Amino acid sequence: MPRYRAPVADALRIVPLDDLSAVYHRASGQTHVVAPPVPEMLALLAGRAMTAREVLAALAAAYDLPDGDEAAVVARLDELVGTGLVERV
Numbered sequence: 001m002p003r004y005r006a007p008v009a010d011a012l013r014i015v016p017l018d019d020l021s022a023v024y025h026r027a028s029g030q031t032h033v034v035a036p037p038v039p040e041m042l043a044l045l046a047g048r049a050m051t052a053r054e055v056l057a058a059l060a061a062a063y064d065l066p067d068g069d070e071a072a073v074v075a076r077l078d079e080l081v082g083t084g085l086v087e088r089v
Helices: 040-044 052-063 070-083
Strands: 003-005 010-018 020-025 030-034 049-051
Touching: 003 070, 010 040, 020 040, 030 070, 040 049, 040 052, 049 052, 052 070
Parallel strands: none
Antiparallel strands: 003 049, 010 020, 020 030
């Protein structure tokens, strides 16, 4: 099962914009506009590797999610890999 990791918190600047957030990735100089739970996922993965199942469990515990969809978490993590905000390790 792949593990995912985001850069340390200082490498990203996350600014809430109502329902969305802007994420500035200092290393690439790119800004991404994202929806929840991306900022929460980036915070969980900051500087540490986790599986999608671990991310889902942490989100479920923090936000009282009754039924999580691991496939949806994997899809979102893979999208973040494509943007360069997360790496597969």
